[in-house]
Amino acid sequence: MRVVVTRPEISADKTAERLKVMGHEPMLLPLSKAIHKPQDAMDALASPHSALVMTSAEAVRTLAGIDPPLDADFGLPLFAVGEKTAAAARSVGFRNVHVGSGDGDSLADLIASRLEKPDLPLLYLAGKPRAGSLESRLEQNDMPVRVAEIYEMIAIDYSPDDIVERLGTPPAQAVLLYSRENAIRFFDLAARHPLHLSEIKFLCISQRTADAVPAAFRAHLRIAETPDEIALLALL
Template sequence: MGPLILNTRPKSDSQELEAALLERGYRMLSAPMLRIEFPSHADGLDLVGVQALIFTSANGVRAFAKQCDKRHYPVLCVGDATARMARQAGFADIHSADGDIEDLARLIGDQIDPAKGGLFHPAARKVAGDLGSLLKDRGFNIRRQTVYDATPSDHLPNDVITAISAHHIDAVLFFSPRTAESFVKLIERHKLEKDLVGTSAICLSSAVKDRLGVLTWHKTEVAKHPTQEYLLSALENAFA
């Protein structure tokens, strides 16, 4: 049997990841650390004067698609997974930064003329990084609107608690600082800190790693580039 991996991503973001893990021979447990909710917007989305859309997550694409049927806008995505979701939602003019928020800011600077109109950013209530600050000196008007909530989980599944207590989990995957923060709080609430010493933490970025520093891990691996494929490579490195 392959190593047992704990996936902490929201369920809506996990289909491709879980398929990739199974293909590589891993076993899986799931403990989503964020619950994604799509509230309705009675006033709609403010798209007046917008020349393009910015998506920093697949859930931003899902939320926009639920609220608006317009697909003629060019879209700029933080990474390839978000770009694939945009394509599935019906967009055609898609650009991917294949990286993090700073890569996306560079892509916007390269692809968009700020004089031609604003940029609409459908986002969560809390976001990682501030595109507006990164681009404010370039004359961009970025209009961010909350279209979904990512609420931290308030529990660990019983099978996950049992597996951690028995030291059966070989590695935990973390894709965001908020996911890591939620996990740490629940581990401390259940007094499981000492049960992770044989478990590796696999992090999408250094910012994620920083949130996990209060826990003692067997190994901590950070993806060389903030994408799922590189995170899976970091997972493989943990067992090399």
């Protein structure tokens, strides 16, 4: 099966290798790229905090770009949204990593179950744009949190010819969609070519992602059982 991978390039390459092992043909169409803000990360880390929260390995990559290397926070509790983010955090030296089940609400509940209300706020090392559900749920759980946007995902532009070539020569059979913003961006680019989309399966990592798929394309929409790539690829 020819499968369109819409993740940023670094992550897309890893997904492509997994697809090849599964016997599929990946077609890379990164829809965004990360702009890291290491100085903003350093400024945020300089303020007192009780624990760290991350919802993307991109935050870890931002920290990895700090010079001199980060080391003071490696022993603090770090709450990661899923195993991919947790593995990235461990790889750079974090030792006290707690892993959520893949979404912001469950991560907030995990934090509340593992920590008593701290004297110092949690530090959420976030990206832009983001859903905002994590910090809202933390506040509902009476957990103080400070948000620092340490990277930004910006859109990659493609010409109409690029889109036609990547989706239709020969036709793609499935598209992997990883977030609401990711889905919006895909259909903004590709829905101008409905003939190339009419028979494609749209595989979404979550209900929130699926909600961003236009109604005209929902006949072939499927949602992963859990919000992680293993469950997403299981839909193929």
